[in-house]
Amino acid sequence: MAIEVYSGNFGTKELNHLLKRTLFGAKRSDINSLVGQSVSQVVDLLLKDLPLPNPPVNNYNDANYTDANVLAGQTWVNAIYTDGTANSRRVASFKAWWVTQMLNQPISLREKMTLFWHNHFSTEADTVDDARYIYKHNNLLRSLAFGNFKTLTKQVTIDPAMVRYLNGYASTKAAPDENYARELQELFTLGKGPNSKYTEADVKAAARVLTGYTLDGTNITSVFNTSRHDTTDKQFSSFYGNKLIKGRTGLDGANEVDDLLDMIFTQAEVSKYICRRLYRFFVYYDITADVESNIITPLAEIFRTANYEIKPVLKALLTSNHFFLPQTRSCNIKAPVDFVVGLAREFEIVFPDATDYVNVYYMSDYLRSTASNLQQNLGDPPNVSGWPAYYQTPQFYELWVNSDTLPKRNVFTDRFISTGYTRNSKKIVIDPIAYTSKFSKPEDPNIVVDESLAHLYTIDVSADVKKFLKSILLSNQVNDAYWTTAWQDYKAAPTTAKTAIVQTRLQEFYKYIMNLEEYQLS
Numbered sequence: 001m002a003i004e005v006y007s008g009n010f011g012t013k014e015l016n017h018l019l020k021r022t023l024f025g026a027k028r029s030d031i032n033s034l035v036g037q038s039v040s041q042v043v044d045l046l047l048k049d050l051p052l053p054n055p056p057v058n059n060y061n062d063a064n065y066t067d068a069n070v071l072a073g074q075t076w077v078n079a080i081y082t083d084g085t086a087n088s089r090r091v092a093s094f095k096a097w098w099v100t101q102m103l104n105q106p107i108s109l110r111e112k113m114t115l116f117w118h119n120h121f122s123t124e125a126d127t128v129d130d131a132r133y134i135y136k137h138n139n140l141l142r143s144l145a146f147g148n149f150k151t152l153t154k155q156v157t158i159d160p161a162m163v164r165y166l167n168g169y170a171s172t173k174a175a176p177d178e179n180y181a182r183e184l185q186e187l188f189t190l191g192k193g194p195n196s197k198y199t200e201a202d203v204k205a206a207a208r209v210l211t212g213y214t215l216d217g218t219n220i221t222s223v224f225n226t227s228r229h230d231t232t233d234k235q236f237s238s239f240y241g242n243k244l245i246k247g248r249t250g251l252d253g254a255n256e257v258d259d260l261l262d263m264i265f266t267q268a269e270v271s272k273y274i275c276r277r278l279y280r281f282f283v284y285y286d287i288t289a290d291v292e293s294n295i296i297t298p299l300a301e302i303f304r305t306a307n308y309e310i311k312p313v314l315k316a317l318l319t320s321n322h323f324f325l326p327q328t329r330s331c332n333i334k335a336p337v338d339f340v341v342g343l344a345r346e347f348e349i350v351f352p353d354a355t356d357y358v359n360v361y362y363m364s365d366y367l368r369s370t371a372s373n374l375q376q377n378l379g380d381p382p383n384v385s386g387w388p389a390y391y392q393t394p395q396f397y398e399l400w401v402n403s404d405t406l407p408k409r410n411v412f413t414d415r416f417i418s419t420g421y422t423r424n425s426k427k428i429v430i431d432p433i434a435y436t437s438k439f440s441k442p443e444d445p446n447i448v449v450d451e452s453l454a455h456l457y458t459i460d461v462s463a464d465v466k467k468f469l470k471s472i473l474l475s476n477q478v479n480d481a482y483w484t485t486a487w488q489d490y491k492a493a494p495t496t497a498k499t500a501i502v503q504t505r506l507q508e509f510y511k512y513i514m515n516l517e518e519y520q521l522s
Contacts, residue, residue, distance in 0.1 A: 025342030056097035059361040060089035090131030099364035113145035119386035137161035173230035181206035191273035271300035285396035330459035336374035413514035432506035
């Protein structure tokens with residue numbers, strides 16, 4: 001059964017929905033640049049391969065500390081590991097840099113997919129405790145973000161951050177560590193569904209296959225140590241067709257990983273499990289029997305037919321009729337990273353110039369710390385399963401909003417429409433006049449209401465809400481002319497007094513828009 005391709009109207013509303021799900025916020029310039037293209041053309045652009053970004057740099061020298069091994073403004077990703085202080089500063093540098101990649105993303109799905117894989121192949125910076133490994137892991141996820149899933153799984157298996165995180169470096173033939181062997185099957189490839197019937201004995205056998213990997217901190221890589229590898233044969237259960245992985249000796253022992261992955265990837269459940277994860281991330285968390293048979297099953301078939309290439313699956317999902325159904329729009333609560341980065345991008349907040357990297361990193365780190373306070377600490381998910389909102393039944397995304405986090409979300413939006421965040425005399429703040437100036441007729445309060453809601457929300461609001469929003473612009477006057485005159489007076493002569501009138505009205509207007517629950521939805 002083929003997935004039905006979307007053939008309905010593909011205007012700004014549909015574009016906004018697609019871009020908000022695939023980017024961190026949808027900038028109006030991005031939307032406008034794509035108007036008139038087909039859904040297939042836009043998705044192809046989102047899936048286009050791009051060069052990798054430059055690595056993070058030393059932004060962290062200050063009066064109290066100088067990294068003797070890395071010059072200011074130079075990258076630390078290949079530097080020697082010196083001490084905990086240097087490392088913790090480099091980890092902070094990495095996290096700020098990552099937020100900067102999100103803020104500056106082109107029209108590309110890559111950054112959203114990097115977050116998807118970070119949650120899927122979850123590692124914690126606190127546990128890995130080497131910024132170089134952490135960056136290398138992130139770079140791997142980004143470089144294969146929509147490449148081949150089997151290749152990505154192999155590279156993650158021998159990735160030094162993962163070898164450290166799940167104790168692979170401590171696993172020997174005398175004492176095989178089962179951590180990665182378990183998570184490889186339970187979380188990374190097959191899942192825990194009713195059709196994933198691998199056994200405890202399979203975990204133990206896989207652990208023996210994976211013995212022998214150690215870490216080389218000088219070359220920032222994992223190394224296969226032949227003397228630590230279990231060279232005996234490994235017997236698997238009937239779930240895997242009673243497969244026997246023959247023990248290999250010497251450096252050939254490293255090839256047992258390929259035998260293990262070949263065995264796992266013959267299971268159809270791998271493709272179904274990954275397609276369910278992608279569906280929950282990009283569409284909705286509730287996978288009904290209908291969705292399972294009409295969306296997941298054909299997607300999984302596309303995945304297997306394409307030898308586990310990610311792109312054909314994403315293309316089919318994002319161009320499907322199902323993706324654009326009314327009930328699959330505005331049905332998700334924005335994840336914290338989406339919420340804070342999306343605000344900065346959609347309101348086109350002006351950051352310091354890229355050459356002022358110290359302040360760029362400071363500002364990005366403020367957004368990162370805000371997301372962390374909202375329960376999504378980028379680089380440090382709570383455990384190997386990732387963030388509960390992406391998998392925890394039955395609440396899923398609803399976990400992002402509670403009596404602690406919702407007020408904090410409102411404090412954040414209130415702050416950015418008023419005082420913003422200042423550091424080193426540099427400020428990031430929403431400029432409501434600059435944002436409003438880009439509407440088709442900013443002097444018309446009806447246009448301002450309609451076009452701001454069409455951009456900032458993906459759901460329609462009632463006439464009463466629109467009426468109330470307009471009354472904010474009109475300062476409770478009954479006549480539209482109040483706003484029209486105020487705007488035109490400001491444009492004709494932007495004195496302090498005339499600017500203040502427009503600024504104050506718009507700040508109240510956008511504050512209210514962002515405090516409504518519709519702003520939390522994606």
